[in-house]
Amino acid sequence: MITTRDIAERLGVSVSTVGRALSDDPRISEETKFRVRQAASEMGYVGNRAARMMRGASSNVVALVIPDIRNSFYSTIAHQLSKNMQAEGFQLMLSETDDDRMVELRHLRELSANRVAGVIIVPTARPHGDSVKLLRTLPHLQLLRRHPALGSQWFGVDDHEALRQATAHLVELGHTRIAYMGGPEELPTGAERLRGFRGALREGGLPDDAGRTELWPPSSVDHGRRATRRLLDGPDAPTALVLGSTQLTLGVLEELSEQGVKVPGELSVVGFGDEPGFSWWGPGLTTTGLPIQEMATGCALWLMRRLKTKPDNDGPYTSVSLGSLVLRGSTAPPGAATTTSGRG
Amino acid sequence: MITTRDIAERLGVSVSTVGRALSDDPRISEETKFRVRQAASEMGYVGNRAARMMRGASSNVVALVIPDIRNSFYSTIAHQLSKNMQAEGFQLMLSETDDDRMVELRHLRELSANRVAGVIIVPTARPHGDSVKLLRTLPHLQLLRRHPALGSQWFGVDDHEALRQATAHLVELGHTRIAYMGGPEELPTGAERLRGFRGALREGGLPDDAGRTELWPPSSVDHGRRATRRLLDGPDAPTALVLGSTQLTLGVLEELSEQGVKVPGELSVVGFGDEPGFSWWGPGLTTTGLPIQEMATGCALWLMRRLKTKPDNDGPYTSVSLGSLVLRGSTAPPGAATTTSGRG
DNA sequence: TCCAGTAGTGCTAACGTTAGCATGAGGTGG
DNA sequence: CCACCTCATGCTAACGTTAGCACTACTGGA
Secondary structure, three states, rough: OHHHHHHHHHHHHOHHHHHHHOOOOOOHHHHHHHHHHHHHHOOOOOOOOHHHHHHHHOOOEEEEEOOOOHHHHHHHHHHHHHHHOOOOEEEEEEEOOOOOOHHHHHHHHHHHHHOEEEEEEEEEEEEEEEHHHHHHHOEEEEOOOOOOOOOOEEEOOHHHHHHHHHHHHHHHHOOOOOOEEEOOOOHHHHHHHHHHHHHHHOOOOOHHEEEEEEEEOOOEEEEHHHHHHHHHHHHOOOOOOEOOOOHHHHHHHHHHEEEEEEOOOOOEEEEOOOOOOOOOOOOOOEEEEEEHHHHHHHHHHHHHHHOOOOOOOOOOEEEEEEOOEOOOOOOOOOOOOEEEEOOO | OOOOHHHHHHHHOOOOHHHHHHHOOOOHHHHHHHHHHHHHHHHOOOOOOOHHOOOOOOEEEEEEEEEOOOOHHHHHHHHHHHHHHHOOEEEEEEEEOOOOOOHHHHHHHHHHOOOOOOEEEEEOOOOOOHHHHHHHOOEEEEEOOOOOOOOOOOEOHHHHHHHHHHHHHHOOOOOOOEEEEEEEOOOHHHHHHHHHHHHHHHHOOHHHHHEEEEEOOOOOOHHHHHHHHHHHHHHOOEEEEEOOHHHHHHHHHHHHHOOOOOOOOOEEEEEEOOOOOOOOOOOOOOOOOOOOOOOOOHHOOOOOOHOOOOOOOOOOOOOEEEEEOOHHHHHHOOOOOOOOOOOO
């Protein structure tokens, strides 16, 4: 690898001069700068950021720690972040936790060893104590999920309100047996969404046993399929279903299509998130849309500013986005239309 | 930030002893090791990889340079890579080019400055000369697309054969007016797929004007919608459509659903790639499935081995995967069934 | 003529870690 | 009792870059 020293020797100048010429120091004559740049280019010199970091410069890498990049929810966030940070000269590191706290810890250790400038994290249900310690030493912000022990910046969705609205929509249509499928209660988001669901039932004057809930680890399409089979096979099948997880929604849609369940005739469905395909599934999926792009951009801008300026810590910043119900064809009063979701 | 020196001072030993204790050097007594580890843990010491890199150690970061992570094709690759590399202690850097050669160059410059251990790249149509130079200095492999000037390792799909099969399927069904939509010919993949399409028409004994082609930058769903509108509005509409891009396919499906085109009655469709949702779109989308996971795993393993061992350069390695036609309901003889893709 | 100022460049130390060599204590065998 | 060996640790240099200070050769003013 070519160093400033190699360039210096070739030109018969000192390393200092080369370094200064490359950083466009005003003290260096234009002629020297030109010669240095010329030589650097010819020799294929590329500055060594590791060396620069040792002199106190900070890294230009921000890490995104998420459960699974295949979830288009997270890939959209990754894209938006990457786009916003590129303008500021930052690179994006991607760490997938698979919702495993030990994997999360391993990643945070690596990120810390690599001295990343900042971290944007969707924490696992119960991060390891060491993960919390490490995060405390790093400029970071929590996305979507908020771990209480961390007490730091958070960009999230009003999960409670989102599911309250989704459920209320079904209650207003006249449904009285409504099922909910979402992530586990351990996850802050899972708990909030469930609370929103139950709250809406209560507000609608429905009895406690009107709601039936299935909580699954949310990161798997397959769990959505299995939960759906249980729902359909069980006794006293509900007339409506609300979802609190995008991955589960994908599984539900597959299973309902496969089994040829009539939507919204036999079952009204409100999905979660808005993936490509939700609009063309069966009669079109009514779903809880989330302002992902705006959130991601918000995160990027906040972190960029945080990294460029001093900590200026006047308490943790919090930003709560609102979901919005996207009305399509998959919801109707109980026993109304009979559009099928299957292939007919 | 805590350094080995801080630990050394606290314990009254030298930095060497600390460094050796932490790297489990057999020359250090067990008692000292214990005390050092204890102190390191208490003080929250995290090794500085930048410093280690300066002593000749290589980085543990591999970069993935792709057009757009939102494309689930690439997010699947990113996931699989990340998973495979994690076992070997590598981290993944994500660089999106948006198919812009200047953005690609900027990323490669950054990656090089950060001294990433290796690069997995889906090159843009015509990489900048400097990008080629930079890649030559880095352990890397090309994915999907192969830039001739680079002449390096390549993991790709037999694009020609994939589209030949997809098109042949339609020819066998009796279609004589077949349209193709894919990426631009500048892209190696675009050119190969188009060649496969034309080849299949020729083999099927169809006249040259039987095929109608629309080439668009592939990275946009919106282009797919626009191309579909042009196709449907134009005179002499084809009875079948083959696709050579996942993103275009997504747009096509949306537009066909919206316009209520009867598939496969009015139009038979063969998609490209296999996204969640393709199976439940209209009558189920017949599509060209790609062995993404296997490819990604192959890449990861190859690069890991390449990084762990010496260059052992006995010519560039090449791996060609085969696509496979996934038969669903969206293809039929011309004018046969009349299942609709719309909401009815 | 001499000094101050300035433009342009060089020297050196420092960042945190590691590897090679040096050191010193203690033990063993001749 | 000394030579030699081993064990445990210390010292120092080096990686590539940058910043502070030092130095030289001019220029211009007194």
